[in-house]
Amino acid sequence: MSFAKLIGNERNKQILQRLLSRGRIASTLIFAGPDGVGKRQFALTFAKAANCLHAPANGFATDSCDECAVCQRIDADAHGDVTTLRPDGQYIKIAQTRHLAEEVYTRPREGRQRFFIIDEAERLREEAANSLLKTLEEPPPTSTLILLTARPDALLQTIRSRAQRISFTALTIPEMETFLTVNYPRPKPDTQLIARVTGGRIGQATAIDLSVYRQARRTLIELLELLAGGQNRVRLLKAAEFLGKKEREEFEQELDLLTTLLRDLLLLASGQTPDAIVNIDAADRLQPLAAKIGLPRVLAWSEKFHELRHNLRININRQIALEAALLSLA
Ligand SMILES: [Zn+2]
Incomplete structure (x- = not known):
């Protein structure tokens, strides 16, 4: 989904699009906010825009086109430069962050900018967090790490201080209704009910x-x-x-x-x-x-x-x- 189609968290959209239009993407970002409010979707759209084939000659596109081969492969989780790291069992383990460290220092394989999305980053075990910290100290400009978390305060202070934090909130009922009407058209009473029952969390709204x-x-x-x-x-x-x-x-x-x-x-x-x-x-x-x-x-x-x-x-x-x-x- 492109930024144009994403609803809610408008300020965050502006922040990310500004980074793209300046052509300098921060190396480490923390997307903080409750589960199901679109953090992962925003990270993917950001990665797509940065690698989209419809970019201007000397810069990044500021939105994904969702139609080029790159956008589609990122959506299908099949692009070599966009990787998601998830807890292996209960935690993200040191073997995972060590492997990540090697990858971060590698040039993009096929696109322009590598993205490493760390899901449930609060589940980094301490030794894994420490190894990640070394990676964050000086990543190459072609690599971006995005830590997704519902509990930013559970991250090491040293990690937090090296990252730009972007806070996400649940959608309001009218925002959710718009989001559903545009992306998942249904009879109006159904849309109204879903927007209310799911408390503004897109993840739940699409699964109910x-x-x-x-x-x-x-x-x-x-x-x-x-x-x-x-x-x-x-x-x-x-x-x-x-x-x-x-x-x-x-x-x-x-x-x-x-x-x-x-x-x-x-x-x-x-x-x-x-x-x-x-x-x-x-x-x-x-x-x-x-x-x-x-x-x-x-x-x-x-x-x-x-x-x-x-x-x-x-x-x-x-x-x-x-x-x-x-x-x-x-
Ligand atoms: Zn594209």
Whole structure:
């Protein structure tokens, strides 16, 4: 994706394009910011622009064309001058950074500028970080290192002081909607929902399966409707059994979803318009539910649910904890 198509983090785009137009690319950059906000995409676009075949005679292109052979090969992770280093197991190990050091001092193989992208740079083991540090001291001008990290403070101070840091933030909801509309066109309610559910993180927005999300949501809204009705112990216990049997990761996702639904209900019960909620496409179902439950009860539920999540962290039997919580809410 070119800078022109990337949305959000506009200032960072300007910084990187300015480096390209000056024809002098900093040797070490740190892209810091939460997971899924586009750090890797920005690094790739930067590398593409610096090597794009559509460059002016004596300088770099300031954006990737995404159509020339070089741009396409970099996108396919098949270009000899753009390498990504990832943790081997839990850490980035010294053997990896030693190999990197040799590569950094080698001339570009086919393009103009070599890029070494280090993913999850906070996972550099200390000895690996120290070996990397030597590499950073005087890399040749044809090599650029980009360290991607969600935890810049976990990097060695000596590494941080040798690099130019660029901070990334999550996209706003309107930015995310624009990004999705341009790059992944879908019906508007789907775009609106994805922009809200994924909290401005592009990585999640491109990975989410909306049909799975909506199915899980339907089950949970039914559960909340059941709770609002105030009785039917048998069905509540069945719901607890159903949820409690899920695998841990899926179960956690359901709890996250339930947290979001409760927050939506809280907003609606306190008089906010549907625009303010995450599950904007389910407003016609959530609004009557919020009215039925009423603000005091939504508040009490949210509190109980918060407590439940805390208990689940220490309680091994999810089903029993859930049963107790659901019955106390009804
Ligand atoms: Zn190109």
